[in-house]
Amino acid sequence: MAFVASWGADPHVSRSLSTLVSELARCGYFVVVVRASDSVEPLVWPTPPEALVVRKPNIGYDFGSWATGMALYPQLLRAPFVLLANDSLVGPFGSLQPMLEDFETRDTDVWGATNTLQFSPHLQSYLLGFRNGMLRDRPVRTFWRTLVDHDDKQQIIDQYEIGLSELLHVEAYVTSAWIDHAQVVEPGENPVIRGWRRLVQLGFPFVKREIITNPSVVADGVRARETVRAAFGEDPMDWLPTTPDTKPR
Numbered sequence: 001m002a003f004v005a006s007w008g009a010d011p012h013v014s015r016s017l018s019t020l021v022s023e024l025a026r027c028g029y030f031v032v033v034v035r036a037s038d039s040v041e042p043l044v045w046p047t048p049p050e051a052l053v054v055r056k057p058n059i060g061y062d063f064g065s066w067a068t069g070m071a072l073y074p075q076l077l078r079a080p081f082v083l084l085a086n087d088s089l090v091g092p093f094g095s096l097q098p099m100l101e102d103f104e105t106r107d108t109d110v111w112g113a114t115n116t117l118q119f120s121p122h123l124q125s126y127l128l129g130f131r132n133g134m135l136r137d138r139p140v141r142t143f144w145r146t147l148v149d150h151d152d153k154q155q156i157i158d159q160y161e162i163g164l165s166e167l168l169h170v171e172a173y174v175t176s177a178w179i180d181h182a183q184v185v186e187p188g189e190n191p192v193i194r195g196w197r198r199l200v201q202l203g204f205p206f207v208k209r210e211i212i213t214n215p216s217v218v219a220d221g222v223r224a225r226e227t228v229r230a231a232f233g234e235d236p237m238d239w240l241p242t243t244p245d246t247k248p249r
Contacts, residue, residue, distance in 0.1 A: 001079035004031040004051070005065035005086040006087065007058065011041040011069060014241040016209075017087045023096045025050035029083060032073060034065035053145040060149040062086045062125065063160045067144045071134065084128045089192070090239045091206035093162070099178055103129040108176040109112045110134070110168055114184075114191045115177035119157065122165035123175055137172045159214035179204060193218055200231050212236045 002024045006017055024031050031051035036058045056068050066084050070077060079106055100185030103111045110130055112123030134140060168175055179202055192208045207224055217223030228236045
């Protein structure tokens, strides 16, 4: 089971989102896409999606979208493996099977693709995995049911991305990451920004969208397109939304 939070200025779905949904479905996950947008037109997909699509107003960022999906379909939280993903990365340029096998075989309660010490130790929220129905546990259920919509991205990070990991720690849940921050960056740096090249070398099939659209965000960002081409045979520019993405992710 996977809830995928997506945002778009218009109804056109990027190749990244379409491929993410298809790859999750190929790996055996039932996918619910929660699309936040001011556009009310039917979504236009590159290929027909193997997913249930929910539309919502453009408020609440990804945590609001995930909370909406879970509130609408609480019965799906009983699944042994539940993923929360978003479309803030470009890709996947390759199979998700190695990543998902790590999630499904880890003897931990909550899993993330990467973790970081930036701001405070936490799992990065673009891809999280929850095992054995623990999203239905009272402390975690309360967290998702009491979210407040914020317009400030840093407030979302502090209160919800970091706050979720802090809650998991207080409640003694065991967490793990597929790729630990120490493998790719110095303490306190963001793995998907500062460590993007090392992640690709380790088989990470994504690059942060911000690096592709604004390479100056990191010193070696100008090498992102050529690095993706060399590793996966794809030009990440072909995977972006067809209209400018102006919402920070």
